[in-house]
């Protein structure tokens with residue numbers, strides 16, 4: 001079933017007023033690499049759908065919110081906001097219940113997931129969403145954006161109901177959808193993971209897998225040619241530490257949360273700064289340390305300057321020559337983002353091992 005079909009089914013029977021354009025009265029807050037846009041509250045009829053969702057609107061707003069304290073709080077947590085009458089940042093998950101009337105169960109679940117307090121994106125996005133505001137938010141990878149939207153969604157759903165679809169979360173891959181579902185049912189952290197190799201295409205992922213498995217490395221791969229069942233098994237084995245090295249493509253890796261990844265290897269050079277940020281964001285999650293290694297060839301030079309700039313801005317030492325490389329035109333950049341460079345196959349000429357033989361070999365290795 002394609003996405004149009006899914007959306008048609010989900011929208012069946014749903015009345016919606018057409019918007020003439022996307023929210024035009026957004027306010028924007030930027031801080032470092034964070035952007036936070038919140039739609040201004042309006043009383044136009046277009047906003048009636050927003051009002052329906054906000055059964056929490058009547059709850060008391062955080063008492064005596066001292067403006068200086070709020071400004072200081074945002075500054076300390078690197079939160080930048082734009083918009084009028086924004087609720088103050090959440091200082092603890094307890095405030096969800098005491099200030100916003102959120103079900104205590106949700107608060108307890110957050111705590112039992114090991115979350116001591118809200119991350120900066122959660123501090124500001126959660127109260128804004130609970131107040132029924134439309135939010136466009138941006139925060140670094142691994143900073144807890146999933147909880148930032150899930151907690152308000154769960155809170156606004158209140159009690160279970162058989163009234164069909166009441167919330168819709170779109171995700172680019174099944175892996176990410178499952179992860180969001182897992183977080184929905186309170187996820188537990190993964191352990192003992194080593195490395196995440198990212199390639200540009202599934203063919204390259206398969207080739208790299210064939211090479212690494214030949215070296216007896218405890219490795220597996222996810223790409224779109226594998227069945228969903230196989231992909232699920234690989235992800236689970238990686239989370240459980242049974243697989244130490246995971247190979248995936250850009251799209252398969254995006255958004256996937258493996259807490260313990262210490263190293264990301266960009267085996268193929270990312271073709272945009274966004275891709276680079278998403279890839280390296282698989283490590284160093286939830287405040288942990290992580291390293292990323294990026295390989296490049298002469299063919300990657302047009303994109304090198306952009307990535308080097310991102311690295312420099314985030315405080316990494318970068319050789320000067322990379323920053324002074326010729327700037328690529330927007331047209332060429334877009335072209336690069338949409339093409340896979342023709343590279344030599346990844347091969348040392350090793351004979352290909354069949355998967356079942358490989359597994360036997362690994363079993364044997366682990367017994368010894």
Ligand SMILES: Nc1ncnc2c1ncn2[C@@H]1O[C@H](COP(=O)(O)OP(=O)(O)OP(=O)(O)O)[C@@H](O)[C@H]1O
Nearest residue numbers: 115117118119141142143144145146255257281286
């Ligand atoms: N308040 C919190 N305290 C501690 N850990 C948290 C908190 N909220 C979320 N986490 C953990 O942080 C990790 C990253 O969260 P999440 O996957 O939501 O990040 P993200 O911002 O969506 O990342 P990406 O942009 O890469 O998809 C997860 O392991 C999650 O369980």
